[in-house]
Each structure stands twice: as C-alpha cells, then as structure tokens.
Amino acid sequence: QVPLVESGGGLVQAGDSLRLSCAASGGTFSNYAMGWFRQAPGKEREFVAAISWRGGTTNYAESVKDRFTISRDNAKKTVYLQMSSLKPEDTAVYYCTADLFGRTSSASYDYKYWGQGTQVTVSS
Secondary structure: OOOOOOOOOOEEEEEOOOOEEEEEEEOOHEEEEEEEEEEEOOOOOOOEEOOOOOOOOOEEOOOOOOOEEEEEEEOOEEEEEEEOOOOHHHOEEEEEEEOOOOOOOOOHHHOEOOOOEEEEEEEO
C-alpha cells in the first residue's frame, strides 16, 4: 500500500498560480512513477501529468503543457504540480496517483494507488 495525500487546492482567479503537493507514505517512493489526473463535474477523469520514478521523464496533457510542471522530491516522498496561468476549465478535483516502476503513462488503469483528491476552482 502507498497512501497518498494531496494538498494545496483552493479557489483562485483565472491567470493565478497554484501548487499542489502529494505526500506518500509506505513503500519505496523512488520506485514509483507518479501522476496527476483530474475530474471535473460531469466529466470523465483525465490525465494531467506524470513523472518517472527517477524524475528524468515527464509527460503532459496537451491542455496543460507549458502551463503546468510536475516535479518530485524523493527524499521528501512528495510530488508536486505547479500550475500557472490557470483557466476556469482547469476547475476539477485533482488526484495524485502512483505506479510501481511505471512509465509516464497517461492511462488511469496503469496506476494502482490513488489519493482522495483536492479541489481546484478557478473563477473567471
């Protein structure tokens, strides 16, 4: 088991920045590829970003490329999602997820462990 706890969500205005954090406990964090997904009301969960277990490879959804940055600190067992130039359409619950020795997959079924999510609301 790899419990994941997200934090950092909130209500911001369009154009603002926000940083999400996801802290892991249990397991060997550095062995897990980490990802962020999001789900807006009435929509399916969608891929946002992922980072390899060593941090050398990242993958982004086209909709967030050049605005969001995923990073990790293996010593702190934490993965981050720095979000800038936020838009109302970024409003969603953001979920952190982990995949043992995984690659930076954009498919939710590749990830075994999921956090409870943190709400991000962007007002126009």
